[in-house]
Amino acid sequence: MKIHEYQAKEIFKRYGIPVPSSDVARTPEEVRNLAEKINKSVVIKAQVHVGGRGKAGGIKVASNPKDAFSISKEILGKRLKGLVVEKVLVEEAISIEKEYYLAITMDRSTRKNVIMLSSEGGVDIEEVAVRTPEKIEKLYIDPAFGLQEFEIKRLFMKMNFSKNIAGEFRNFLISLYKLYLECDATLAEINPLVLTVEGKLMAADAKILLDDNSIFRHKEFEALQEIAEDDEIEREARVRNIPYVRLNGDIGIIGNGAGLVMTTLDMVKREGGKPANFLDIGGGGSAGKTRQSLELVTMDKNLNGIFINIFGGITRCDEAAKGIVEAIKSLKLTIPVVIRLIGTRENEGRKLLEDEGYEVGRDMNEGARKIVELAGAYAKGRGRE
């Protein structure tokens, strides 16, 4: 789960991690008032869940309240990479001596949390990781004993910080790790971590990803959980709790099981088609869930066809078929649909569908070929209208 920078900074403050003074605003008037209160140059930052906000024009500096007002007018209510900006963070501009990168995240292969620190801050850290991996210091944290003093000292020395901020750096790191653990974060990232001209460490940016699986023990985060997907179908899918990812094609995909759906997308692409989405209907395949899934997929108006790929294991093909028939009928679908059914009670399922006049195949690749062909023809027909 993503949260906004201003929300992350609220959490930072709670853990005693220094952040520039700031507040969130929803209107240009509020922005002006905040700028007056801060009483120096401010940075206005769009609060939307997209990466690269700066490059996209979502972060701007204003030297006085009047400028802050007019600049925020250009940001608020406008779209940034497809998302409407409803809130901005108004933050005191800090004078930067040097920028660093600091993050804690989970490392899959060592099954430990890792601190990453680099003197190459404020830039795309993935690029640094590829180009000059030696510039990123990594510290794998012992799950039982946590951070040790010598480890902190070692990181400190590697960054060539001046001695008088040793204590500050130590507290910074310990607080961030504490926050990371207690919030069940999977990422706590500060880019840039700023050493100010005054010689203070400050989190100029703050990014926290919370583990979706841990929300049951974090009632306090429920309020932060705004459905933040930048796509309206993805947003609706989240509400319905159905794994869905929007892609750019015109063939809707529904299948059961994440691995099978991914493979279905790959096969459609292999046959020259373009998948419009990933959707995992999960186990069971009840009529209701099938209907909900088809509704989601067909919210996409670019669709020229739908491929439904069901492997009946514990899921019974006849149950799945019933759901498909009901859903297609009640949605009055007119675009081509190819259904592939295989496994438990396959013959019963196929009969149900064929009686209703639907194409049913046994082979995934053949199904993929068929839908690509039908969708292509349908698209042509559409073009003539």
Added chain:
Amino acid sequence: MSILIDKNTRVLVQGITGKEGIFHTEEMLKYGTKIVAGVTPGKGGQTILGVPVYDFAVDAVKEQDVNASIIFVPAPFAADAIMEALSAGIKLVVAITDGIPVRDMIKVSYFLDRYDSRLIGPNCPGIITPGECKIGIMPGHIFTTGKVGVISRSGTLTYEVVNALTLAGLGQSTCIGIGGDPIIGTSFTDALKLFKDDTLTSIVALIGEIGGSDEEDAANYIKSVDLPMVAFIAGRTAPPGKRMGHAGAIISGNLGTAEAKIKAFQKAHIPVADTVPDIVRLIKEIMS
């Protein structure tokens, strides 16, 4: 022979009184798995489907000589259940549960390091040695005995592959679903090591997907090992930054792409199948 489980494996079901627990206990019993005990705290003394229920794993081990456990306990309590099984001395723990927090799994994995036990999963379909023992939720009827070992990160896709193998007359020695989470107990490499020492397994099908670097590690391992293998990677069309269903199936930046995984296997001279029928074809070619 087979790996990890056979007809003599004595299985405990943790979370046996839940809906999933009851359903799959019955399915496993039908398959012929020796389910000898169940655990649900507070329900000790009851009997379900003829299986005695205990309050704690340690009691089940003491009275029923348990040597493997399967976990259906809900996510908030699943990590605790895994550690309970480990501390009771159970050598093989299979965690089916989906949605366990990452922080809990880091703890479990550290706990696991101190025991001479194996964890499979979580968020996996389990393990099966066809004709002998099924500790999982897979449809038993699609599996047949044979020489192909199968390792996979997903559920349904594994069934798809196994079904195709079975229809082509290629039976399986053992199939392991290692799980779709970012932190799992048994990696591809761990499973390959087990298959390497198994006299019955003559070839392995590895079904990987995007996210992490477990496939790359496996490719690196297999280079120096005499074990025929065919790989398949799902998610060639997956965009970066989007979770494709499984918690672990996500490309972060340029890490975890299908392309990198395919390249790693090709570099290790392991054939990579483009489709499911391709997996069958390649295995047939190598075996003949």
